[in-house]
């Protein structure tokens with residue numbers, strides 16, 4: 001795991017040499033690790049091509065780009081897969097926050113074009129929004145992987161984007177910031193161009209957010225737990241301090257350790273609670289949609305039944321009318337002396 005490389009230029013706002021941290025999120029297998037490797041210019045993250053390629057825990061890697069910019073890239077497991085356990089997701093998010101330390105400059109939502117873009121991809125964006133608030137959407141950039149497949153099929157990409165309701169929804173949330181990536185290309189000019197486009201979007205995000213990376217109360221809570229961790233480490237030095245009894249040193253060490261554990265547990269609890277709220281909200285929303293659909297279906301059945309009742313009634317009236325006419329005709333025929341069936 002690397003660190004965050006904030007240097008002196010950071011405060012003065014010089015974009016050229018300050019470190020920026022981007023986080024890759026998305027469904028398992030959508031190309032997060034491959035995109036991370038394209039950004040870093042080396043095979044730093046294991047991609048699915050390798051036998052143990054499924055990312056199981058978040059990882060940070062750093063690169064110095066050609067123009068001297070330092071970029072920290074955090075690769076994450078499929079945090080928002082439907083099967084993901086909230087408890088594990090909570091721990092992973094806390095781990096990410098630990099790695100991002102000073103905040104996140106952009107959230108790269110990776111979406112593969114080779115699989116059908118589904119509700120699950122849209123859910124990634126929505127869950128992030130529910131978990132971290134609307135503010136996070138100002139940092140989001142959609143990265144579509146599988147650009148090579150698109151070129152082969154000669155499909156117009158803008159047209160493709162406008163045809164999918166899921167994509168349109170995601171684009172709207174992400175402020176229409178997107179880039180198409182081909183992680184398979186060997187063409188150096190193409191590699192450089194797609195990276196340039198992505199970094200330019202990161203620049204836009206940075207400017208729009210006044211150069212402030214994303215942080216929230218979780219980061220604050222985590223910073224406190226980090227401070228407590230520092231104290232815990234310092235506690236080891238207590239032994240060398242003069243003027244304290246052995247009991248006092250042990251008591252202080254226990255206090256410091258507990259403080260660290262409590263803050264860490266609080267950060268994890270906060271994430272878990274938020275995740276559960278998001279899941280409950282989603283469930284409630286789905287139930288409401290289902291109820292709505294059921295009510296509409298019942299209404300349609302009622303209307304259809306009422307319509308058919310009317311039709312039956314009308315048919316019956318027509319039949320009675322025809323019978324009456326037939327009776328009259330019969331009488332009329334008798335009067336005339338001919339036989340009508």
Ligand SMILES: Nc1nc2c(ncn2[C@@H]2O[C@H](COP(=O)(O)OP(=O)(O)OP(=O)(O)O)[C@@H](O)[C@H]2O)c(=O)[nH]1
Pocket residue numbers: 026027028029030031032033034035046047048049053054055056076077078145146147148149181182183184
């Ligand atoms: N053709 C093509 N394949 C890609 C592209 N990007 C990624 N892939 C492939 O998609 C598969 C999944 O890529 P990964 O980078 O491992 O996906 P991931 O999202 O990191 O998956 P996890 O680590 O399991 O969460 C691999 O076989 C990649 O080679 C791309 O732009 N084009």
